[in-house]
Amino acid sequence: MQLPNHGANPHHVYAKLGIEPPDTLLDFSENVNPAGPPQAVSDSWPALLSKLSAYPDPFGEPFLSAAANFHGVSTPYLFAGNGAAELLALIAERYQGKKALIVHPTFSEYEATLTAKNVEVIQIIASETDGFDLPLATILEKMKEVSVLYLCTPNNPTGRLPTRDQLQTIVRRGAEVDCDCVFDEAFIDFVDESLSFIPEVENYPHVTVVRSMTKMYAIPGIRLGYVVASPSIIMDIKARAPHWNVNGIAAQIGAVCLREETYRQQVIHQSTVERQRLTEFLRRHGCTVTDSVANFLSFKPGPHQQASKLFQDLLQQGIVLRHSENFLGMDGHWLRVGMKKEAEMTRLKEVLAIWFAEN
Ligand SMILES: Cc1ncc(COP(=O)(O)O)c(C=O)c1O
CATH class of the missing domain: 3.40.640.10 (Type I PLP-dependent aspartate aminotransferase-like (Major domain))
Incomplete structure (x- = not known):
């Protein structure tokens, strides 16, 4: 199935997969700074x-x-x-x-x-x-x-x-x-x-x-x-x-x-901290994680786990990751996550920890 080619606008992904979106969504598929404009x-x-x-x-x-x-x-x-x-x-x-x-x-x-x-x-x-x-x-x-x-x-x-x-x-x-x-x-x-x-x-x-x-x-x-x-x-x-x-x-x-120099430095600091925490968490759960320096990373779940299942299971719970179906060389096996605020990253890790334990 041809999923939308870009992150953000998650309702297109829900519509394409025929999944009813929950009332609240956490969209990690986009890479925009979560702090909002200065x-x-x-x-x-x-x-x-x-x-x-x-x-x-x-x-x-x-x-x-x-x-x-x-x-x-x-x-x-x-x-x-x-x-x-x-x-x-x-x-x-x-x-x-x-x-x-x-x-x-x-x-x-x-x-x-x-x-x-x-x-x-x-x-x-x-x-x-x-x-x-x-x-x-x-x-x-x-x-x-x-x-x-x-x-x-x-x-x-x-x-x-x-x-x-x-x-x-x-x-x-x-x-x-x-x-x-x-x-x-x-x-x-x-x-x-x-x-x-x-x-x-x-x-x-x-x-x-x-x-x-x-x-x-x-x-x-x-x-x-x-x-x-x-x-x-x-x-x-x-x-x-x-x-x-x-x-x-x-x-x-x-x-x-x-x-906005101060704003920039704060954003770099926050996104770096969240990326490092998530990288460490994912590696601890058996995932392969890209050596990212940016405000997002990509990961591949462990050998017996399927990225497409993880993607869809999280969608059901209102958590949107970025699939990699149209990234040549990743071919759906990887998922990309944009860094969000600490509370949202914590929620993501909680949901992921349960999924990793059950799959
Ligand atoms: C690598 C890269 N370059 C350029 C763009 C486009 O940016 P803009 O919003 O300025 O059009 C994007 C948007 O996702 C991007 O990921």
């Missing part, structure tokens, strides 16, 4: 009403300058979009009629946006027996056959982060064999900003870094993301985007969010 967003909300009656700035200001300032790059290196999802669609268009390399298991939108633009996708599958380590030698070899490589860093759904050395090797290889690199850093906010590849972009005109404001700042509803790349790539992406692609409210809220 207080400063609510505080600025009343003033934002005045923005409704004006067209937004066509360059996404004041967000664009705030993001440039945040990363210490100049604005010609940046372009803002209606979520990273819009930017991925625009980037895919750049490679129309060409070939792209994707390392699975990974975020399904790379392949979806590329195939929609008539890009031939070559797939590499990272092996679960290597803990989904980046298959570097194969990547370097295959790069000579394609125009672009996509990497999710840290990777959704494994949470694995390629090392700076690996990325440098890949990028240098890209320069050698004329293969662009698209690095999706949608979740790097939860790790450490100093690990971002953005400071390197000025040195490598064939690298595009994609960022999302959705996850860290808990604002998936307003749609805001950006790319950092050489000015020529930025101009090319911009030329493909609709005018006013970033709404005025999002551009204001994004600028407010980027000022």
